[in-house]
Amino acid sequence: MNAFLRKSVLCSALATVGLMASAQVLAVTQIEFWHSMSGALNDKVDQMADDFNHSQSEYRVKPVYRGDYATSMTGAIAAFRAHKAPSIVQIFEVGTATMMSAKGAIEPVHTLMQNANEPFDPNSYLPAITGYYSTPDNEMLSFPFNSSTPVLYANRTILDKAGVKKVPETWEELGDTLKKVVSSGAAKCGMTSTWPSWILLENFTARNDLPLATKANGLEGASARLAFNTPQVVKQFERLKAWSQDGRFSYGGRADQAMTKFYSGQCAMVAASSASIADIRENAKGNTFEVDTLPYSSDALAATGRKKPLNSIIGGASLWVMGGQSKEQQAAAAAFLHYLSAPKVQADWSEFSGYLPITQKADKLIKASGFYDKHPGTDTAINQLTGTKPTDNSRGLRLGNMAQIRDIIEEEMERIFNGEKSPKEALDNAVKRGDVLLARFEKTAR
Structure with missing residues (x-):
């Protein structure tokens, strides 16, 4: 085979390989x-x-x-x-x-x-x-x-100064603990919370088997309407309002703005997402901290006939x-x-x-x-989430325009904490305003 022919065969072979490679690339989705x-x-x-x-x-x-x-x-x-x-x-x-x-x-x-x-x-x-x-x-x-899912983070360094050995599991017992923290001077504020609607309302109702809305919190249909203005929820916000007046609770704003109160040591505890643990470690500033379960209300559970809290959402x-x-x-x-x-x-x-x-x-x-x-506290959230079988009140929620409804809920919460409205007035108004958005969504969902 002469040199020219060998070169032609080689070029042809290389071209064929190139085409095959191109075809393989094109076949990738x-x-x-x-x-x-x-x-x-x-x-x-x-x-x-x-x-x-x-x-x-x-x-x-x-x-x-x-x-x-x-x-x-x-x-x-x-x-x-x-x-x-x-x-x-x-x-x-x-x-x-x-x-x-x-x-x-x-x-x-x-x-x-x-x-x-x-x-x-x-x-x-x-x-x-x-x-x-x-x-x-x-x-x-x-x-x-x-x-x-939300959990309760506690600054163990502050709690030790206040003489608190164990963080209680109920809101009722937590009140005495927070009073001890503030009265001892270990911290100016007992606790705060990020994501107020998600943690203080949506998860409070879930943990205590109370409805946030009808139709299994919207999971069973777009005709759901809000139903969280119950006596148990009103009582919980009356508790938080009273605590905000004596330093046991401090409203820290929307989203995760309240974390600054915890990082700075102003508040001894913060209710926040379980996914916040890495950031908390990074901002510990020499303090030690622990991860505890999100509190439940023994009074609310008694009203619903339950002995143990449900899962958080x-x-x-x-x-x-x-x-x-x-x-x-x-x-x-x-x-x-x-x-x-x-x-x-x-x-x-x-x-x-x-x-x-x-x-x-x-x-x-x-x-x-x-x-x-190796990382104590990292299993708190999963244990809290899987410890009980979910009910219609703790499976989650599926409500149209929920992002806007959360804004309404948090507006009304802020009116509770700044003294503009009583808890019942604010919760009733949040339900009324939120239902307007749900009715609007129901029409579009059809």
């Missing part, structure tokens, strides 16, 4: 995953997607940070209408009803996994988490991702698969969700982020590794 994880959590999400991409050759997931939860949800719905939706989008828990009502915009997870022939057993997930994102028939609509977000995707894109989304649910992946995510593991196997893996023993 790529999907976008919109999320709201910033900072170190953004880097962790990138790593998880990269690990998935390297674990197989059929699919590629591209994570894209799209701003806070509200911005991302609004953008995803707008993108769906423009036929430019991502395959997966992270939505905060109070956006669940909105996503469900967006007709055709989502592909239920239980349907997605079945159609893609991916292994999927709803019973392998923690009921208190999946119940929030499932139908009454236990069919999961979205995939839990970053779930947290979750916050955080879940992953929704958008509608209108090709079969290949749906298969890619299903494969990624299956990967994320793997015990090792979940355990690693939970240990890194402070969010709860979503499966029973992941929880067992974390226990077996000794992580909970």
Whole structure:
């Protein structure tokens, strides 16, 4: 074979290899995953997607940070209408009803996994988490991702100065403890709370088996109406109002603004998300702290006929698969969700982020590794969440316009603490105003 012919054959062979490589690249299905994880959590999400991409050759997931939860949800719905939706989008828990009502915009997870022939057993997930994102028939609509629940953090250094050996489990007994902290001069304030509506109202009703709204807190239909202005809840806010006047409680603002009162040592305790534990460690400033369960009310439980408190409810977000995707894109989304649910992946995510593991196997893996023993308090949230079987009042909530309803609730709370209204007046008004938004949502949900 002469030199020219050999060169021609070689070029032809290289061209064939190039075409084959191009075909393989084109065969890879790529999907976008919109999320709201910033900072170190953004880097962790990138790593998880990269690990998935390297674990197989059929699919590629591209994570894209799209701003806070509200911005991302609004953008995803707008993108769906423009036929430019991502395959997966992270939505905060109070956006669940909105996503469900967006007709055709989502592909239920239980349907997605079945159609893609991916292994999927709803019973392998923690009921208190999946119940929030499932139908009454236990069919999961979205995939839990970053779930947290509120706990009570206590500055042990301050408590020791005040002579407090143990943080009590009930609100009634906690009053005496907080009085001791303030009267001893160990701290100016006994306790504060982040996310006031979520912790002081939504989780108070859940822990004490009281309704937040009708229709199982909205899980059974869009015709739900608010129902939290009960005598037990009124009594709880009368208690908090009295404590705010003598220093046992200090209202710290919305979202997580109250954390500054705890970090500075102004308040001895703070009710906050279980996912706050890493930040609390970082801001400890030489103090030691402990993680205790969220208090319950013995009086409220007695009124409902219960002897033990129920589980708290979750916050955080879940992953929704958008509608209108090709079969290949749906298969890619299903494969990624299956990967994320793997015990090792979940355990690693939970240990890194402070969010709860979503499966029973992941929880067992974390226990077996000794992580909970090495990091005291990290198991408080999971024990609180899984210690009892959820009821209609503690499964979670699914109320339309819930983000706006929370704003209303917190406005009325602030009027209680600044003396503008009595607890009953404020709670009655919050129900009245919130029901207007629920009625408006019900019309759109039809």
